Amino acid sequence: xxxxxxxxxxxxxxxxxxxxxxxxxxxxxxxxxxxxxxxxxxxxxxxxxxxxxxxxxxxxxxxxxxxxxxxxxxxxxxxxxxxxxxxxxxxxxxxxxxxxxxxxxxxxxxxxxxxxxxxxxxxxxxxxxxxxxxxxxxxxxxxxxxxxxxxxxxxxxxxxxxxxxxxxxxxxxxxxxxxxxxxxxxxxxxxxxxxxxxxxxxxxxxxxxxxxxxxxxxxxxxxxxxxxxxxxxxxxxxxxxxxxxxxxxxxxxxxxxxxxxxxxxxxxxxxxxxxxxxxxxxx
Ligand code: 5RP
Numbered sequence: 001x002x003x004x005x006x007x008x009x010x011x012x013x014x015x016x017x018x019x020x021x022x023x024x025x026x027x028x029x030x031x032x033x034x035x036x037x038x039x040x041x042x043x044x045x046x047x048x049x050x051x052x053x054x055x056x057x058x059x060x061x062x063x064x065x066x067x068x069x070x071x072x073x074x075x076x077x078x079x080x081x082x083x084x085x086x087x088x089x090x091x092x093x094x095x096x097x098x099x100x101x102x103x104x105x106x107x108x109x110x111x112x113x114x115x116x117x118x119x120x121x122x123x124x125x126x127x128x129x130x131x132x133x134x135x136x137x138x139x140x141x142x143x144x145x146x147x148x149x150x151x152x153x154x155x156x157x158x159x160x161x162x163x164x165x166x167x168x169x170x171x172x173x174x175x176x177x178x179x180x181x182x183x184x185x186x187x188x189x190x191x192x193x194x195x196x197x198x199x200x201x202x203x204x205x206x207x208x209x210x211x212x213x214x215x216x217x218x219x220x221x222x223x224x225x226x227x228x229x230x231x232x233x234x235x236x237x238x239x240x241x242x243x244x245x246x247x248x249x250x251x252x253x254x255x256x257x258x259x260x261x262x263x264x265x266x267x268x269x270x271x272x273x274x275x276x277x278x279x280x281x282x283x
Contacts, residue, residue, distance in 0.1 A: 002170070005137025010170060012072040012106045013053040013139070014190055014217055019242050022192060023051035023235065024222035025060060026076035026109075029094075031083050036226040040064040043226050050235040053106060055220055058095050061103055072106030074141055074220075078125065088145070089113035093125050097132040108138055109173070111145035114160040123167060130168040141220075142169035143194070154179030161187040173220045176207050181214040190217035195224040201234060201255055205248040208241045218242050233258035246273050 002010070014020045025044055027034040037043055040056075041064035048054065048071045055074040056065065065073070077095040081088050091111055100108050110129055112122045126142055133140045142164035146152055152175045161183050164172045171190040174183060184191050193211040195204065204224040211219065219238060228234035237255035240246035246254070253270045 002139075003134070003137050006133070006139055006170070009072075009106045009137060010139040013074060014171070015052055015243070017243060018190070018217060019212075020052045020192060020218035020220075021050070021235065021239050021242050022053045022055055022074060022218065022220035023047055023225060024055045024194070024220045025226065026055050026057050027222060028060065029057045029076055029079040030081050030088065034223075036223065036231075043231070046232050047225065047235050050232065050239060052218070055109060055222075058099060058103060073103060074107040074109050075100050075103060075105040076110075077108045077129065078110035078122075087117055089116035089118040089122060091118070091122055091125070091145075093129065097129075097136050097138060100138060101136055105138065107141050107170070108133065109141040109143055111143040112160065112164055113145050114163055115156070123163065126164065126169065127167050130170075133170070139170040140168070141192075142167075142172050144172065144174040146175070152177050154182045158183045158186050161191060165189045171217065176211050180211055180216070184215035192216060192218050192220045195219060195221035198223045198227045201228055201237070202248065202252045204228075204234075205237055205241060205251045205255070208238055209248045209251070212241060212245075230255065230259035230262065233262065240273050244273060 040060050048069055051071050053072045053074050057076045077093055078091045079094040080092045081090050112126055130140050144160035154177050157174050157177055161172045161174050165187050172187055173192045173194050175194050175196055193216045208219055225231050225235050233255045236258055237251040240251045240254050250273050254273055257270050
């Protein structure tokens with residue numbers, strides 16, 4: 001049974017409806033200045049009010065997020081690799097639990113690389129972090145990373161998610177795949193879906209909807225939000241699916257309407273779902 005502090009932190013990330021819209025902005029830890037995050041502060045600021053949690057590195061927290069922000073931080077605490085590496089799995093822990101607490105993190109996140117050269121090290125990093133997490137009341141998010149040449153199929157991802165949960169991760173982030181419901185059914189902790197590469201907005205909303213109807217606890221989405229033509233409209237459309245059970249069609253209408261209203265200054269209206277309803281569901 002988790003301690004009160006850990007439960008309290010987790011409840012700041014996964015809201016009372018059991019769902020979350022996390023905004024991933026940690027890409028730079030191995031990708032450097034990722035498209036859309038070149039000026040991280042400028043990108044993050046307008047999106048923060050719509051994110052249930054933000055997933056940055058500590059460098060981005062300290063330089064680019066206002067300390068008066070109320071959005072919980074899920075802190076990326078693994079790294080040491082870069083996109084120049086042939087094998088991305090060579091990751092270690094990059095942040096002490098003490099610094100995560102100092103940053104008032106609501107959870108910490110690290111990647112595991114099941115089936116890679118560094119499988120054992122990344123899994124032992126996970127267990128070390130979980131032991132420390134229990135000591136400090138800090139939930140741990142395991143990210144099932146895939147190496148450059150690995151297949152993202154249900155068999156592989158279910159294996160990774162289950163191993164993460166068996167080792168004690170409090171929640172798990174993984175990619176969408178055919179048979180996603182298998183991942184959800186065999187993973188005893190909440191599963192959030194990573195967005196992956198930028199897709200046309202409607203497709204990204206469909207992906208979100210599919211994951212949600214298959215039992216995901218939400219999304220931890222980055223590029224499909226901050227690389228969108230209208231990131232603030234897009235995150236609200238994603239929220240409408242995650243928290244308000246909107247269909248992809250309704251959510252896309254909301255996206256288009258919010259995108260247009262930004263240009264015209266008129267309030268966005270979509271029958272059956274409004275931007276303000278999406279906003280209200282945040283709390
Ligand atoms: C990389 C990560 C990133 O946070 C995540 O994958 C980025 O989100 P997206 O794929 O939606 O851009 O954990 O290991």
